[in-house]
Amino acid sequence: MALAKTIPGASPRMVERLSLYRRVLQQTSAAGSHSTYSHELAAACRVSAVQVRRDLMTVGYSGSTKSGYEIKPLLVAMDTFLGNTGPVDVALVGVGHLGRAVLAFLCWRHPRFVPVAFDRDTRLTERVLDGVHCLPVEQMADTIQEQQIRIAVVCVPATEAQRVSEQLVAAGVRGILNFAPVTLFLPSYVFIENIDISVALEKVAFFTG
Amino acid sequence: MALAKTIPGASPRMVERLSLYRRVLQQTSAAGSHSTYSHELAAACRVSAVQVRRDLMTVGYSGSTKSGYEIKPLLVAMDTFLGNTGPVDVALVGVGHLGRAVLAFLCWRHPRFVPVAFDRDTRLTERVLDGVHCLPVEQMADTIQEQQIRIAVVCVPATEAQRVSEQLVAAGVRGILNFAPVTLFLPSYVFIENIDISVALEKVAFFTG
Structure with a gap:
């Protein structure tokens, strides 16, 4: 797929995965959770945990091994990266x-x-x-x-x-x-x-x- | 994406590309062409010509540099590979x-x-x-x-x-x-x-x- 716009580190597949992560995070958040681990996100999206961690690092967000990712600020970081601003x-x-x-x-x-x-x-x-x-x-x-x-x-x-x-x-x-x-x-x-x-x-x- | 069935050499992305190639070949054939080149197929599907040749080799079909791929037998090979048989x-x-x-x-x-x-x-x-x-x-x-x-x-x-x-x-x-x-x-x-x-x-x- 030729790109109309080139963003460093962002391939169409990666943007697709980020959108998917976000959807899962929104579901998890709505269900009452505040944090999640890369392996949980990976299982829900059927990708590897390494892939999840790499993608989220591109977004500029890294979790701790102990408590995982905090969902709310992660969603904000993803919105900023994906350009989810304004109609x-x-x-x-x-x-x-x-x-x-x-x-x-x-x-x-x-x-x-x-x-x-x-x-x-x-x-x-x-x-x-x-x-x-x-x-x-x-x-x-x-x-x-x-x-x-x-x-x-x-x-x-x-x-x-x-x-x-x-x-x-x-x-x-x-x-x-x-x-x-x-x-x-x-x-x-x-x-x-x-x-x-x-x-x-x-x-x-x-x-x- | 975890696979319910594992086929040697066939990833979900490859099956997706093959379906796309087939659609393009059907369009090209309907427009009156009998043969095509990997670079033509690549341009239509926005992938590289190397990718096209690799995918079609997995299907068991190889073109000649001179005259390219013959469309009709290629479509048959793709149908066989994708299991397009019966309802x-x-x-x-x-x-x-x-x-x-x-x-x-x-x-x-x-x-x-x-x-x-x-x-x-x-x-x-x-x-x-x-x-x-x-x-x-x-x-x-x-x-x-x-x-x-x-x-x-x-x-x-x-x-x-x-x-x-x-x-x-x-x-x-x-x-x-x-x-x-x-x-x-x-x-x-x-x-x-x-x-x-x-x-x-x-x-x-x-x-x-």
């Missing part, structure tokens, strides 16, 4: 079942990301979905330019994904989360993260004995 | 927007996986969705045991995911694709693949300059 506008294109699921998820579970939704179906574009006005796709480029939106989620059918992504990039988008089961061909300065349900399911089928 | 029953739990999207995806784009859907909402369980009868969740354990289903897709809310997954494992499921944004604590013989929309979006936000 981020996100363009969501395609409001079918998948788009609706993503929209609901962002609105209710992840208020940091503020979605603007687009669809070509006028029956959808006259409605407010999960508190978000859905705009006609004809307004996509102008809205992205005006609001300087840099991130988009592509939930359109496979046949539309390449064309839509090119329009997004032309309007200023530099990072795309792509749910369409096709490989997008875009300039290398665009960061692409693919979520492919069939790739994931094939992996599960392959490793299930 | 696989999949239990899908939770038929909200996300579940509907997965169901439609499996039915129309991925006929290898044959879903059986479960929900606790009786308004859904009386209907046929994308050609699939949706059963009440009370019939889940018995159906999984009778049909010897080994793979499940979890699309229930976060608060339900751990409980539902434990029921799935007790009924015989050994591989889970989890869309719920929580970490599942399950025996290590269960292969878990998480698709977490917020982790993916955070990654995109982090690397988008």
Whole structure:
């Protein structure tokens, strides 16, 4: 995966692991714990304890062998590293079942990301979905330019994904989360993260004995 | 990630890459090409050409420097390696927007996986969705045991995911694709693949300059 931005010590896999650690820490904290050990975090995320300690050192946090990591300040350090500060506008294109699921998820579970939704179906574009006005796709480029939106989620059918992504990039988008089961061909300065349900399911089928 | 099954030379990341290569090869083939080079495949998947050649050698296929890889036999070799033979029953739990999207995806784009859907909402369980009868969740354990289903897709809310997954494992499921944004604590013989929309979006936000 080519990177749109290069951060010393941060690979996409590492950022993925940090997000996972954070989710586990939030769960552990909500369950009433104040501290955790690298081996506990490792078991929950199914990575090695050495990997956990190395990743958390990159974030600038180190635990003690005796009492482990204090969860609250660790979460603050992770938020700072991951840049979890202030709202981020996100363009969501395609409001079918998948788009609706993503929209609901962002609105209710992840208020940091503020979605603007687009669809070509006028029956959808006259409605407010999960508190978000859905705009006609004809307004996509102008809205992205005006609001300087840099991130988009592509939930359109496979046949539309390449064309839509090119329009997004032309309007200023530099990072795309792509749910369409096709490989997008875009300039290398665009960061692409693919979520492919069939790739994931094939992996599960392959490793299930 | 602990593996439920260990295959010499096959890591989860490699299986993921192979699925991606295959998708690109299918696109290339559909566009009329008969052969491809490792560097073309590498560029489309954003990995190195060396990685592509190494992965394809594990599959038992090697190209020639002159004419590259022949696509059709390569696809056959990949199908054989990935075990793409015969239908696989999949239990899908939770038929909200996300579940509907997965169901439609499996039915129309991925006929290898044959879903059986479960929900606790009786308004859904009386209907046929994308050609699939949706059963009440009370019939889940018995159906999984009778049909010897080994793979499940979890699309229930976060608060339900751990409980539902434990029921799935007790009924015989050994591989889970989890869309719920929580970490599942399950025996290590269960292969878990998480698709977490917020982790993916955070990654995109982090690397988008």
